Amino acid sequence: MKCVNLPEIMTAKVISICNLKGGVGKTTIVMALAEYLAGDTMYKKRVLAIDLDPQSNLTSALMSEEIWEKKFESKKLTLPYLFKDPEYFLENVKNENFIVKHNVSNVRNGNSFAHLHLIPSSPRLFEI
Numbered sequence: 001m002k003c004v005n006l007p008e009i010m011t012a013k014v015i016s017i018c019n020l021k022g023g024v025g026k027t028t029i030v031m032a033l034a035e036y037l038a039g040d041t042m043y044k045k046r047v048l049a050i051d052l053d054p055q056s057n058l059t060s061a062l063m064s065e066e067i068w069e070k071k072f073e074s075k076k077l078t079l080p081y082l083f084k085d086p087e088y089f090l091e092n093v094k095n096e097n098f099i100v101k102h103n104v105s106n107v108r109n110g111n112s113f114a115h116l117h118l119i120p121s122s123p124r125l126f127e128i
């Protein structure tokens with residue numbers, strides 16, 4: 001595997017929302033927080049949401065099934081492939097636009113979420 005030197009990522013803040021219990025609001029919090037931070041009126045942060053749940057609820061909330069299939073799953077650019085073949089994933093991910101659907105949560109912090117991105121998950125994550 002290639003060594004990736006990404007100084008911007010090294011300074012990025014990582015926020016993890018984790019709990020073993022289902023149905024406690026993890027996905028809802030991630031969506032609201034991501035839109036709040038990426039919204040154009042206040043923080044205007046570049047946000048990368050990473051869906052680490054094979055149930056892929058965050059992915060289905062933020063991305064249409066058609067785009068998920070055509071642009072990501074069929075091209076092996078969903079999260080399980082980052083683990084299976086990191087070199088391929090990191091090389092090919094550069095050409096993709098990860099900008100996702102807007103206004104999925106009820107957070108209304110601006111109208112533009114141009115800086116909200118997602119690495120989509122896939123049920124294939126169960127295999128890993």
Ligand SMILES: Nc1ncnc2c1ncn2[C@@H]1O[C@H](COP(=O)(O)OP(=O)(O)O)[C@@H](O)[C@H]1O
Pocket residue numbers: 021022023024025026027028029057
């Ligand atoms: N603060 C809240 N108050 C009431 N219902 C909530 C709240 N946060 C989440 N929910 C609801 O609870 C359910 C489970 O939330 P979800 O975010 O999918 O949980 P998880 O990701 O932990 O499984 C959803 O129907 C969601 O709309």
Ligand SMILES: [Mg+2]
Pocket residue numbers: 026027028053057058
């Ligand atoms: Mg969830």
